[in-house]
Amino acid sequence: MSVLVYTESENGKFKKNAFEVASYAKAVAEQLGTSAVAISFNADANNDLGTYGISKVLNVTSNQLQTFNAEAYAKAIAEAANKEEANVVIVSSSANSKYLAPILAGKLKAGYAPNVVEAPSNTTPFTVKRTAFSNKGFAHTEITTDNKIVGVSNNAFGIVENNADVAVEDFSPSLDDTDFAVKSVEVDKVAGKVTIADAEIVVSGGRGLKGPENWGMIEELAEVLGAATACSKPVSDMGWRPHGEHVGQTGKPVAANLYIAVGISGAIQHLAGVSASKTKVVINNDAEAPFFKAADYGIVGDAFEVVPQLVEKLKEFKAQNA
Numbered sequence: 001m002s003v004l005v006y007t008e009s010e011n012g013k014f015k016k017n018a019f020e021v022a023s024y025a026k027a028v029a030e031q032l033g034t035s036a037v038a039i040s041f042n043a044d045a046n047n048d049l050g051t052y053g054i055s056k057v058l059n060v061t062s063n064q065l066q067t068f069n070a071e072a073y074a075k076a077i078a079e080a081a082n083k084e085e086a087n088v089v090i091v092s093s094s095a096n097s098k099y100l101a102p103i104l105a106g107k108l109k110a111g112y113a114p115n116v117v118e119a120p121s122n123t124t125p126f127t128v129k130r131t132a133f134s135n136k137g138f139a140h141t142e143i144t145t146d147n148k149i150v151g152v153s154n155n156a157f158g159i160v161e162n163n164a165d166v167a168v169e170d171f172s173p174s175l176d177d178t179d180f181a182v183k184s185v186e187v188d189k190v191a192g193k194v195t196i197a198d199a200e201i202v203v204s205g206g207r208g209l210k211g212p213e214n215w216g217m218i219e220e221l222a223e224v225l226g227a228a229t230a231c232s233k234p235v236s237d238m239g240w241r242p243h244g245e246h247v248g249q250t251g252k253p254v255a256a257n258l259y260i261a262v263g264i265s266g267a268i269q270h271l272a273g274v275s276a277s278k279t280k281v282v283i284n285n286d287a288e289a290p291f292f293k294a295a296d297y298g299i300v301g302d303a304f305e306v307v308p309q310l311v312e313k314l315k316e317f318k319a320q321n322a
């Protein structure tokens with residue numbers, strides 16, 4: 001028996017969420033008195049995972065699996081779970097993991113609890129705490145099936161070092177053409193920019209910025225912080241920013257360590273998608289803007305004065321601490 005964790009990678013390198021889910025898997029394995037095994041696809045530097053308590057990595061190397069394919073990845077993970085006799089499988093809350101987890105649940109006849117924010121409070125019955133109602137509340141959920149899938153929320157459990165000797169094993173799942181009935185033929189990715197999903201920091205602009213010509217200062221603030229840029233729904237609806245930047249209930253979810261909202265009122269539909277972020281900073285010239293109630297830090301002021309000063313101070317700070 002073991003706990004299996006799907007560790008995501010890109011261009012051979014593990015994503016940050018791989019280390020978080022590995023840390024979570026180790027915590028669950030300790031609770032169950034067993035070891036944590038990872039499955040990775042076309043990843044190098046597998047020894048990295050030993051730092052977070054993984055004792056074995058099943059590494060799948062396959063040209064067919066260079067691009068994410070939910071059906072094929074789910075089949076491979078199911079095969080790995082059966083091989084390792086793992087009845088708990090841990091995945092992240094990335095779009096890819098949320099896509100494959102229900103398919104995997106079907107294959108393993110497993111119960112699946114997504115958006116989990118803590119290690120299980122109990123293992124019999126297996127009980128996890130999850131965010132619910134668009135992050136407005138928590139649900140304590142029991143998974144009563146023999147096999148269980150836990151989807152860990154980004155930046156919720158954190159990365160925990162827990163050195164283990166790690167063995168790396170090649171793993172060749174038995175896949176055939178039917179597993180690739182639906183496949184991506186081309187992936188067009190924005191190059192050289194931090195994506196919202198992977199970002200530690202997100203700088204987001206709203207209608208208070210008046211027009212697309214004013215986004216230079218948002219991009220500058222994002223650049224100095226190494227952050228991704230995002231926006232409210234009306235901003236992308238009006239074509240000021242690309243739709244891929246729209247965050248909120250109907251846009252991308254944000255669970256960053258730091259979310260900076262500039263000229264955004266904090267409508268409930270916006271907050272629903274961003275409130276899982278650890279620290280929220282709001283810059284708005286209206287002291288009554290609802291976002292201030294959800295903020296950890298707030299600046300009441302004109303964005304056109306505050307943001308350039310913030311950029312200048314951050315640049316100074318970086319120069320002094322370089």
Ligand SMILES: Cc1cc2nc3c(=O)[nH]c(=O)nc-3n(C[C@H](O)[C@H](O)[C@H](O)COP(=O)(O)OP(=O)(O)OC[C@H]3O[C@@H](n4cnc5c(N)ncnc54)[C@H](O)[C@@H]3O)c2cc1C
Pocket residue numbers: 205206207208209231232233234235246247248249250251262263264265266267268269270273283284285286289301302303304
């Ligand atoms: C079904 C549904 C789904 C939705 N989904 C989403 C969603 O996913 N994401 C989303 O964002 N919205 C969503 N909305 C829209 C949402 O209700 C709000 O209309 C929207 O979030 C408002 O965007 P905003 O804050 O940029 O604009 P506004 O509400 O117009 O707010 C602009 C803010 O900028 C401030 N401001 C103005 N000038 C300055 C200045 N110079 N300096 C500083 N601050 C300034 C103002 O005080 C104000 O608070 C949805 C709505 C519906 C009905």
